[in-house]
Amino acid sequence: MQTTTGLAAVLFDMDGTLVDSEKVWTVALYELAEKLGGRLSDAARAAMVGTNMSRSMAILHDDLGLPADRDTADSVAWLEDRMGELFADGLVWKPGAQELLAAVAAADIPAALVTATRRRLVETALETIGRRYFAAVVCGDDLDETKPHPAPYRTAATLLGVPPARCVAIEDSPTGLASARAAGCVVVGIPSEVDLTGTPGVTLVDSLTAVDVSYLRSLVA
Known part of the structure; x- marks a missing residue:
């Protein structure tokens, strides 16, 4: 009986939650800003965390003082190509992330990956993370919102x-936390x-090393 x-x-979530890829994004974003003739500010970089590619590029262009009507398509394409190269070099796990994924799978609890990153890059990242862990993957370019x-x-x-109310969502950014809370x-x-x-x-936890299946169950119980 179910x-x-x-x-x-x-x-x-993926970037900054399961893998330490936000630092990789920072490298590529600074490279792109330099290519565009400027330097990315710390405030603008922080504002990008958890946002999708289009929003990040809008923040970047605004930070660099580029014309508001300038198309961001070239920036998106360049950044996606560069991130594909960096992701293919391998990603570093966040502490406790790999162990928690394995424990959730061993307990026969379904898991999903919910990320603002576009699917092309997610498919590359899954070579490190392991697509076997996820019964569903929702990427930043899968939905209109x-x-x-x-x-x-x-x-x-x-x-x-x-139902969302019986799901625990694990996130590292205010944008992601807001999304998960709004979903219930x-x-x-x-x-x-x-x-x-x-x-x-x-519920704030310093690291995924402090999270196990029993703890996740207690949050919903």
Whole structure:
């Protein structure tokens, strides 16, 4: 008999949550800013964390003082190509991430990857992370609305056939936390590149090394 209460699924963000790829993004973004004739500010870089490619490029262009009507398509294409090269070199796991993924799988709890990164790069990243862990993958270019809109997390729950309220979403950015909360998930925040202190309705944990299946179950119980 299928249960109707308790933990039904775990929804993982990717960049900064499972893998330490935000630093890789920073390298490529600084390279792109230099290519465009400027230097990316720390404030603009922080504002990009958790956003999709289009929004990040808009922030970059604005930070560099480029004309508002300048097409960002060339910047998107260059950055995606560069990130593909960097991702292909391999990604570094965040502490505890690989162990938690394996534990969730061993407990037969469905998992989904929910990321603002575009699918082309996600497919490369999955060579490191392991696509076997995920029953569903929702990428930044799969939907018309992305984080902080609730659509990505709602879509992941729908693909897994479970209600969002029985899902724990694990995120590292304010944008991602807002998306998961708006979707109705139980939300765990793992600070990475951005301070999450004071975020309402979110359980903050210093590292995924402090998270196991029993802990995730307790959050939904």
